[in-house]
Amino acid sequence: QQQVKQSPQSLIVQKGGISIINCAYENTAFDYFPWYQQFPGKGPALLIAIRPDVSEKKEGRFTISFNKSAKQFSLHIMDSQPGDSATYFCAAGGSGSARQLTFGSGTQLTVLP
């Protein structure tokens, strides 16, 4: 019940295209859903996060869409750039779990120039 399922495992997008990564969760106690970006050899860096009281959050080219009833959330990267090439992890956390995060399995995004 603690799992967060992420897809696709890898994604190749042309420069300027839209990258979409999806995640699904089971535990309804989760109330915080961040996305992390990780470059090789680096730690995960927070990209954007959402709470279940909103259905969408946008920051620059990055948008999270959240569907509480379906227990799904997704990351959309608009106008994808080669510099966006990285591994993206969704995660979920809850105030009742000492704020620990459960991560998805990651999506390796490659944006072709």
Next chain:
Amino acid sequence: EPEVTQTPSHQVTQMGQEVILRCVPISNHLYFYWYRQILGQKVEFLVSFYNNEISEKSEIFDDQFSVERPDGSNFTLKIRSTKLEDSAMYFCASTTRGISGNTIYFGEGSWLTVV
């Protein structure tokens, strides 16, 4: 921007040896964590630490692991007798109970290789 710092960045150790990984969390943060990432796999929670004690730990965090906050700034992860399968990147993280809520900041990691 404040950051979580970790040392060493890379350590090679022989199987059975003790290893200590060190972290300096962001100064006003109250919750501290260790996560690990085996090469090519997802980030996995190990342990959380609050108010000078362990809050939660995962199944991975067995008796070979321990954490400590020896002073007001450092947060350490000790592996008592390393095994080959402990080879991974270990990330320290921290957060505060402020308005930003669960924003958890990660360090750049300590890459542990057990040979």
